[in-house]
Amino acid sequence: MPPSLATLEKGYRFAPVEFDLSHEWVRSYVNAVADQAISGVGAYAPPMSLAALAIRALLEQSPLPPGSIHVGQELSFLRPAAIGERLYARAEVLSRTGRQGWVMMGVRLAVMDAAEIVVMDGRATITFPVDAMVAA
Amino acid sequence: MSAQSSVSYAVGQNVAFLTRQITQDTINRYAEASGDHNPLHVDPEFAATTQFRGPIAHGMLVLAYVSEGLTGEFGEAWLKSGRLKARFRGAAKPGDTITISGRVTHVDGANTKCDILARNQLDEVLISAAAEVRR
Numbered sequence: 001m002p003p004s005l006a007t008l009e010k011g012y013r014f015a016p017v018e019f020d021l022s023h024e025w026v027r028s029y030v031n032a033v034a035d036q037a038i039s040g041v042g043a044y045a046p047p048m049s050l051a052a053l054a055i056r057a058l059l060e061q062s063p064l065p066p067g068s069i070h071v072g073q074e075l076s077f078l079r080p081a082a083i084g085e086r087l088y089a090r091a092e093v094l095s096r097t098g099r100q101g102w103v104m105m106g107v108r109l110a111v112m113d114a115a116e117i118v119v120m121d122g123r124a125t126i127t128f129p130v131d132a133m134v135a136a
Numbered sequence: 137m138s139a140q141s142s143v144s145y146a147v148g149q150n151v152a153f154l155t156r157q158i159t160q161d162t163i164n165r166y167a168e169a170s171g172d173h174n175p176l177h178v179d180p181e182f183a184a185t186t187q188f189r190g191p192i193a194h195g196m197l198v199l200a201y202v203s204e205g206l207t208g209e210f211g212e213a214w215l216k217s218g219r220l221k222a223r224f225r226g227a228a229k230p231g232d233t234i235t236i237s238g239r240v241t242h243v244d245g246a247n248t249k250c251d252i253l254a255r256n257q258l259d260e261v262l263i264s265a266a267a268e269v270r271r
Contacts, residue, residue, distance in 0.1 A: 025169070032165040033200040034156060037208035046207065047215050048200040055196070056171035064174050067186060070195040073222045080215035 006065035006103070006132045014091040017057035021045045021085050025053065044080040050120045051075060054089035054111050065132030071104075072125035081111075081119050088112045094123065101130050145240045145248050152205030152238035152252060152267075158193050160230040166197040192227035198234060198254050198263055199224075205236040205252070206267055213271040222265035226256070233257040238267070246270050 029049045030038060038046045051073075081087065088111070095106035104127045111120040145151070160180075167178050172194055175182035183191040199222055206214045228234055235255050242249035247270050254263035 028165075029169045032162070032169040033197060033204065034162075035200065035204045035207075037204045041207060041212050041215060044212075044215055046200065046203065047218060048196065048203040052170045052196055052200075059171055064172065066175055066182065068174055068176070069224075071224050073195065073199060073220070073224070075218075075220045075222075077215055077218040080212060 003062055004065050004132070005059075005062045005068070005105070005126075006128055008062060008093050008096075008105075010093050010096045012093040014058050014061055016088055016090050017054075017061070018086060018088045019053050019057045021049070021053065021081055021083055021087060023083055026083050029053075042080070043083050045083050045085075047075075047077040047081070047120065050077075050081055050087065050111050051109065051122060054087075054091075054109055054120075055124070057089055058091050058109070064126070065128045067132055068126050068128040070124065070126050073122065075120065075122040077120055078118055081113075086114060087119060088114075088116075098130065102127050103130055103132075145243050147240050147243060149240045150237065151240060151250055152202075152209040152236060154201065154205045154208065154236045156201050156234045156236075158197075158228050158230055158232045158234060160191060163191060163193050163197070163230065166194050170194065170196065172196075188227055188229070190229060192229055193232075195224040195263070198228050199265075201234055201236050202252050202254055202263060202265055202267075205238065206250075206269070209238070210248075210269045210271060213269050217270040219268040220265055221267075222252075222263050224263055226260050226262040228254075228256060228262050234262065241266075 238252040252265040
């Protein structure tokens with residue numbers, strides 16, 4: 001069973017993951033978020049879908065503890081990603097602090113193409129109750 | 137929405153407006169696409185025991201609406217140079233109507249900065265964000 005995100009310490013590096021921006025998955029994402037703008041730009045995936053798919057791949061390594069709350073997100077999009085493209089994600093726990101029974105964690109997430117050029121860079125801040133660590 | 141990189145912007149100009157409805161089905165579809173099946177989003181019984189007293193939408197779902205508004209406004213420039221710093225300040229719930237609105241705060245050559253808000257039908261701010269794009 002993969003370790004819960006609740007157990008990860010500052011400095012933890014996730015194993016790099018690769019994923020495909022498949023037509024099928026992008027279509028399901030666009031339907032889920034009802035994106036009406038991306039079709040006017042070209043055969044690109046919505047930029048937020050890169051973050052969503054990279055996070056999905058990472059959560060398969062380390063699931064979120066129950067009751068987690070996403071409190072902040074920074075994202076930089078550096079080039080459009082084409083539908084059908086294969087990408088890679090790397091992530092690292094940048095910070096971890098505790099306060100009043102809650103853990104606050106910052107996770108850096110970078111998505112690269114096959115040439116290792118960064119396509120998207122970002123940082124997520126999540127919080128979860130300390131007792132989620134016990135459950136994990 | 138314009139999606140025209142040649143459009144000029146002025147400080148104070150309104151940008152990136154759109155509205156979306158949130159339903160539990162919307163949340164469930166996002167959970168499937170994102171793989172985030174946190175019970176806070178998809179398990180009403182669990183969610184009822186939390187501070188939110190019921191399911192809430194993924195923050196990244198509402199943030200996707202923000203990005204959609206910016207894609208509609210700035211087109212491909214948003215995909216290749218967009219920067220977004222967002223704070224999740226409230227939760228969207230099934231039945232909510234989400235309005236995304238933005239205002240240009242700074243224009244310097246090709247760089248345009250905007251403040252973006254996502255609000256519900258009660259005018260509560262769910263996300264406040266700063267966006268920057270190079271056109």
